Each structure stands twice: as C-alpha cells, then as structure tokens.
Amino acid sequence: MNEPVLARLQHLMTLREEVESLAGVGPWTPAADWCDGDTHLELHLDVPGVQPGSLELLEEGDTVTVAGQRPEGTRLLHTERPSGTFRRTFTFPEPVMAQSGQATLSGGVLVVKFEKRHPTINVPVRGED
Amino acid sequence: MNEPVLARLQHLMTLREEVESLAGVGPWTPAADWCDGDTHLELHLDVPGVQPGSLELLEEGDTVTVAGQRPEGTRLLHTERPSGTFRRTFTFPEPVMAQSGQATLSGGVLVVKFEKRHPTINVPVRGED
Numbered sequence: 001m002n003e004p005v006l007a008r009l010q011h012l013m014t015l016r017e018e019v020e021s022l023a024g025v026g027p028w029t030p031a032a033d034w035c036d037g038d039t040h041l042e043l044h045l046d047v048p049g050v051q052p053g054s055l056e057l058l059e060e061g062d063t064v065t066v067a068g069q070r071p072e073g074t075r076l077l078h079t080e081r082p083s084g085t086f087r088r089t090f091t092f093p094e095p096v097m098a099q100s101g102q103a104t105l106s107g108g109v110l111v112v113k114f115e116k117r118h119p120t121i122n123v124p125v126r127g128e129d
Numbered sequence: 130m131n132e133p134v135l136a137r138l139q140h141l142m143t144l145r146e147e148v149e150s151l152a153g154v155g156p157w158t159p160a161a162d163w164c165d166g167d168t169h170l171e172l173h174l175d176v177p178g179v180q181p182g183s184l185e186l187l188e189e190g191d192t193v194t195v196a197g198q199r200p201e202g203t204r205l206l207h208t209e210r211p212s213g214t215f216r217r218t219f220t221f222p223e224p225v226m227a228q229s230g231q232a233t234l235s236g237g238v239l240v241v242k243f244e245k246r247h248p249t250i251n252v253p254v255r256g257e258d
Contacts (some may be wrong), residue, residue: 010221031209031210033205033209034208035203036206044205046175046177046178046210047235049236050174050236057138075166076165077193079162080160080161080162081160082160093206107178107180107240108236
C-alpha cells in the first residue's frame with residue numbers, strides 16, 4: 001500500500017470511530033439474523049464465550065430484548081474481542097404469539113424461536129386425472 | 130437525532146464501507162485476543178457457529194494460520210452475521226516451541242495454547258530470619 005492510501009486509510013479509521021460514537025454503537029453489539037420459517041421466526045445471535053446463566057431475554061409487546069455479558073480477558077497482549085455487557089432490542093419482523101419464545105445456546109450462537117401468529121400454510125393442489 | 134447528525138451519520142457509514150474495502154476486511158474477520166501466561170501463550174478467537182471439523186490450524190515458523198467456515202443462513206429476513214470462509218494469520222507475540230499448539234473449541238471460542246520458548250520463572254526470595 002502506498003503512502004496516500006495509508007494516510008486516507010488512517011483518516012477513514014478515525015471517521016469510523018466517529019461513526020460508531022454517533023451511532024451509539026457500544027463496545028459490543030452481537031451480530032443478529034432473523035430467519036423465516038413456515039410456522040416460526042428465529043432470532044440468531046452470535047454470543048461466543050457467553051455463559052447461559054448470564055443471558056437475559058425479555059419479550060415486551062412487539063419487541064424482544066437480549067442482554068448478556070462476558071468477563072474481560074486477563075494479561076492481554078493484544079485484544080480485539082469485545083467484553084463486558086451488551087443489550088439489544090429487536091422488533092419482530094412480523095406478529096408472533098405472546099410468550100412463545102424458546103431459547104437455546106449452542107456453539108456460541110443463541111437461537112430464539114417464536115411461533116408466528118399467521119403461519120404460512122401450504123395448500124396442496126390436486127390435479128384432475 | 131436531528132437531521133444534520135443523521136446526514137453526517139449516513140455520510141460516515143458510506144466512508145466506513147470504504148475503510149473496510151481499503152483495509153481488505155472481508156465479510157468475516159473473527160476477533161482475536163492474545164493472552165500471556167507464565168509458561169504459555171494463548172490465542173482466543175470468536176468463531177460462533179463453526180463446527181470443529183471445519184476448522185484448520187497451521188503453524189509455520191513464527192506464524193499460526195486459522196481458517197474455517199460456517200454455512201450461510203436460509204430464508205433470512207434480516208442478516209448481520211457473517212458467513213462463508215475466513216482465514217487469518219497471526220505472528221506469535223513472542224517465540225514459542227514448535228509443534229506445541231493445542232486447540233480446544235468451546236462455546237464458540239477457539240483457544241489455541243502454545244508453549245513459550247522462554248517461560249517466565251518466579252524466583253522465590255528468602256528472608257534472612
């Protein structure tokens with residue numbers, strides 16, 4: 001990489017920090033997916049190193065909040081992994097049955113399954129012959 | 130948030146993408162820590178959702194390379210979680226014994242432990258009485 005590109009990169013890295021501070025992105029915002037099923041919606045959240053006992057889930061109206069934490073590493077020579085607490089609130093992409101959330105934590109991924117209020121129903125199509 | 134701040138934020142988000150493309154950050158760069166022990170160095174890598182069988186580790190001189198993958202989600206309504214392959218090469222922060230790496234994967238965190246070539250030795254100090 002030549003000098004102008006490096007200088008530009010450094011400038012952009014500073015701006016990136018500004019983005020994160022403006023956006024209110026804390027030190028840890030676990031990445032999330034919403035997956036669509038015929039009868040259920042699933043929220044998948046990357047929470048490596050978080051113990052099940054330190055996770056909290058709260059359904060409230062059309063939102064679900066997930067909070068948790070993991071301890072800071074010790075004697076760190078180099079660190080990129082976020083630590084401490086996180087809290088994220090998600091609005092359901094479509095209506096779900098109240099109190100239907102079921103959560104499992106496996107391989108550092110939290111999966112919360114919600115029953116859809118309006119499931120997709122496959123209507124079989126019969127031929128005439 | 131008022132309009133000028135939102136506009137600034139949007140501008141910065143675009144720049145952030147430019148940063149990532151300039152920096153060569155791919156879709157998935159798992160976060161890593163190096164932890165220092167008296168006799169060992171540990172590399173900790175966040176790899177939630179990665180199966181042990183899809184991880185590869187390669188020690189080569191003063192570097193260790195970790196590669197792996199996880200499948201893309203299906204029927205995604207919203208996605209933030211990176212998928213596909215990753216490959217990262219790390220230079221050891223200090224000399225380690227060749228072929229001493231021992232890896233474990235637990236809770237979505239890969240921990241690779243290397244024996245230091247120059248362990249820290251605590252020399253007991255005796256008093257005169």
